[in-house]
Amino acid sequence: MTPEELYHYDVNGYLLIEDAIAPDYLIYLNERLDVWEKRALQDFRALPESANPEVRYDDILNQEPSLLDLVVNPKVLPYIDEMVDRPRLKSTWVTFKWNGGRTVAHSNHTPSVTHNFYHFNGRIHHNLFQVFYAMRDIHPGEGGLQVIPGSHKANYPSPSEDVLKDMYVEIPMKxxxxxLFTHDMRHASLNTTDKVRRTIIFTYCPGVIANSFGGDALYQRLFEDAPEGSWLKYLLRIPHGFLETYPKPKERCTATMK
Ligand SMILES: O=C(O)CCC(=O)C(=O)O
Known part of the structure; x- marks a missing residue:
């Protein structure tokens, strides 16, 4: 990371990187997501009228092999390596948000929540590092992620949302x-358009943090298939209290993008 990126990230809690997915790979992933969106549309139609018009598929990595290269995206890996202590992949999901689809505001540095915890101690440390890919354009006013820059360092609990309205910044994405953002930073979203908002979200955490669901062996099959010594294998390893369960690669990235 450049000094400028470090400053921006540390002060704001997020960083936007354009063209993070190679063009051919983006097309290929979107073809795969077309299939998922068809299924999501059926699930969406089955939702009760009052439900949030969103369909989310958790643990998508174990169900969609095309996403494997994204785990070690060379455009993102250096940031993971620099800002997450002995990183591993924790969660993966894809979301489809229809008009009115929302994520209610959550997080804030205080009161502190261990699994989110962002701090600085000679370098940036995250417990939850969000890698949030826009798979379609999200133009200004079209339901980009809304964030309160700097709230990952807030010393006071967040007041009611009415008071915070003016503090949100919406982030359009191509x-x-x-x-990239710290989950300690307050964030929310609302799709106000008739386009289906399509995003892929990966969460990375330090090796000491367990998976939210699926147990330690969540990625065991993918781990076994991954090349020896690769970043992919390292990121898919099982968690451990304080020991490494697989050696960290010396190089920054051993994967090639499709
Ligand atoms: O899908 C969204 O807009 C919100 C994502 C989110 O809350 C998260 O990544 O923690």
Missing amino acids: AGSVL
Whole structure:
């Protein structure tokens, strides 16, 4: 990371990287997501009227092999390596948000929540590092992620949302760009358009943090298939209290993007 990026990230809690997915890979992933969106449309139609018009598929990595290269995206890996202590992949999901689809505001540095925890101690440390890919353009006013820059360092609990309204910044994104952010930063979203908002989200955490669901062996099959010594294998390893369960690669990235 450049000094400028470090400053921006540390002060704001996020960084937007454009063209993070190679053009051919973006097309290929979107073809795969077309299939998922068809299924999501059926699931969406089955939702009760009052439900949030969103369909989310958790643990998508174990169900969609085309996403494997994204785990070690060379455009993102250096940021993971620099800002997450002995990183591993924790969660993966894809979301489709229809008009009115929302994520209610959550997080804030205080009161502190261990699994989110962002701090600085000689370098940036995250417990939850969000890697949020826009798979379609999200133009200004079209339901980009809304964030309160700097709230990952807030010393006071967040007041009611009415009071915070003016503090949110909406982040438009081009298809194939990625928003890196600390989950300690307050964030929310609302799709106000008739386009289906399509995003892929990966969460990375330090090796000491367990998976939210699926147990330690969540990625065991993918781990076994991954090349020896690769970043992919390292990121898919099982968690451990304080020991490494697989050696960290010396090089920055051993994967090639499709
Ligand atoms: O899908 C969204 O807009 C919100 C994502 C989110 O809340 C998260 O990544 O923690």
